[in-house]
Amino acid sequence: MLSIIQAAGWPIWPLIACSVLGLALIFERFVALKTARVAPPRLLDEAITVSFKALPPPDVVNQLAQNSALGEVLASGLRALNSNPACSETELRAAMQGTGRAVAHRLEKYLPALATIASAAPLLGLLGTVIGMIEIFGSQAGPGDMGQAIGGSNPAMLAHGISTALYNTAFGLIVAIPALIFWRYFRARVDAYLLTLELAAEQFVHHMLQLRQIMR
Numbered sequence: 001m002l003s004i005i006q007a008a009g010w011p012i013w014p015l016i017a018c019s020v021l022g023l024a025l026i027f028e029r030f031v032a033l034k035t036a037r038v039a040p041p042r043l044l045d046e047a048i049t050v051s052f053k054a055l056p057p058p059d060v061v062n063q064l065a066q067n068s069a070l071g072e073v074l075a076s077g078l079r080a081l082n083s084n085p086a087c088s089e090t091e092l093r094a095a096m097q098g099t100g101r102a103v104a105h106r107l108e109k110y111l112p113a114l115a116t117i118a119s120a121a122p123l124l125g126l127l128g129t130v131i132g133m134i135e136i137f138g139s140q141a142g143p144g145d146m147g148q149a150i151g152g153s154n155p156a157m158l159a160h161g162i163s164t165a166l167y168n169t170a171f172g173l174i175v176a177i178p179a180l181i182f183w184r185y186f187r188a189r190v191d192a193y194l195l196t197l198e199l200a201a202e203q204f205v206h207h208m209l210q211l212r213q214i215m216r
Helices: 002-008 011-033 043-050 058-067 069-083 090-107 113-138 156-215
Strands: none
Touching: 002 069, 011 113, 011 156, 043 058, 043 069, 058 069, 069 090, 069 156, 090 156, 113 156
C-alpha cells in the first residue's frame, strides 16, 4: 500500500484524507440512524397508553424525550398541552413541527459532507491524472523540443507519470463510488424516518385532542 501511495505521488493525499473522512462519516451515520435511536416501533403506542386518561408527570415526559427522536417529537406535544391545557390544535401542531424540524436537521447531519466527498473524489482523481500527464510530457520534452515523442530519453519519469495518472484515477473512483452509494442509502433512510415521524405525530395530535376533551 505504501508503494502505491509513493507511486501515485502527492495528489493522492487529498484522496486519502477524503477516504478517511468518508469512512468516519459512514460509521457515525450508521450509529446515529439506528431504528432504536430514531423511531422505536412501539414507542407511539406506549406514549398513547401512558397518556390515555391524563397527562403523564414531567419525569415521564422527560424520559420520553430522551428515548429517541420520535420520543422528542411526542414529548414536545405533551409539554405544550401541559403548559396550556386549552391550547388549540394549531398550537399543538406548531410545537411538534418545530421539534420535528430540529430532529430532521439532526438526522440529515453530515449527509451534505458525504455527498461532497462523492462529488469531489473523481475530480481529485482527475487532477492527479492531469498532473501525471504533465509529468509524462515534461519528462519527454526538453526546453526547445516540446514535440519529442513519448518513449524517448527518460523512461523512469515516463513510468512515474503514468503510474501517477492511473493510481489517482482509480483511487478517486474507489473513494467516490462507496461514498455515493452510502449517501443515497442514508438519504433514503432519513426520508423514511421523516415520513414515520410525520405520521406518528399526526396520530399523536389526534390523541392529544381527545385527551384535552377528557381534561376539561
